[in-house]
Amino acid sequence: AAGVIQSPRHLIKEKRETATLKCYPISRHDTVYWYQQGPGQDPQFLISFYEKMQSDKGSIPDRFSAQQFSDYHSELNMSSLELGDSALYFCASSIKPGGWTEAFFGQGTRLTVV
Amino acid sequence: AQSVAQPEDQVNVAEGNPLTVKCTYSVSGNPYLFWYVQYPNRGLQFLLKYITGDNLVKGSYGFEAEFNKSQTSFHLKKPSALVSDSALYFCAVRDTIYAGNMLTFGGGTRLMVKP
Known part of the structure; x- marks a missing residue:
């Protein structure tokens, strides 16, 4: 079965540009989570969606926004990009936001801001 | 608030020896605990979870973890690395x-x- 698909895999942007990251969850998964992992850091929770509604918000900057669409895919929009x-x-993604269900991760999008 | 601590940045073990990777947690209620593995330039892969029941949980690739409520720990183990x-x-x-x-x-x- 196909896993979580993220695109693009790599992205290079300049400061102050915008970027859009896409996520396609596993089939029948209705919950999507976004995490940010800095170099040598553990993953930090940004935001999650369940049934197209935001369900939790973590340390997501105001410059970022995200949404989940009717086909359950999600996009993370990042504006005024900074080096950091x-x-x-x-x-x-997971089936329902219940705490007992494990989340399956995509391979990630490596964003480099120059 | 919930938090997790992994006290060791690195664990070195010889092939064939048992391994333990330590984890302690802090939660307000009861915990759901998970172990994930990350290979270079790859996403996080789910290994195992503890939800309730038997304190010894078996997962993928021969890994297991033991939930210890009194010590608030969930150490990952494997008999032969x-x-x-x-x-x-x-x-x-x-x-x-x-x-x-x-x-x-x-x-x-x-x-x-x-x-």
């Missing part, structure tokens, strides 16, 4:  | 009291298995 936004961005 | 087990391991927790869905990760432990 360079990181690996993971999307994960 | 393989060189291919070398990777970055993350412990994660969700709090059953907290209604949210976010996983809180520990800082990660790099496992190095030498031939």
Whole structure:
């Protein structure tokens, strides 16, 4: 079965540019999570969606926004990019937001801001 | 608030020897606990979870973890390490009291298995 698909895999942007990261969850998964992993850091939760509604919000900057669409895919929009936004961005999906279900992660999008 | 601590940045073990990667947690209610493994330039792969029931949980690739409520620990173990087990391991927790869905990760432990 296909896993969580993220695109693009790599992205290079200049400061102050915008970027859009896409996430396609596993089939029948209705919950999507976004995490940011800086170099040598543990993944930090940004935001999650359940049934197209935001369900939790973590340390997501105001310059970032995200949404989940009717087909359950999600997009993370990042504006006014800063050097510190360079990181690996993971999307994960699960069936329902119940705490007992494990989240399956995509391979990540490596964003480099220059 | 929920938090996870992985006290060791790196664990070195010889191939064929048992391995332990430590994890302790802090939650308000009862924990849901997870272990993930990350290979270079790859996403996080789910290994195993503890929700309820038997304190010894068995997962993928021969890994297991033991939930110890009194010590608030969830150490990852494997009886015989393989060189291919070398990777970055993350412990994660969700709090059953907290209604949210976010996983809180520990800082990660790099496992190095030498031939």
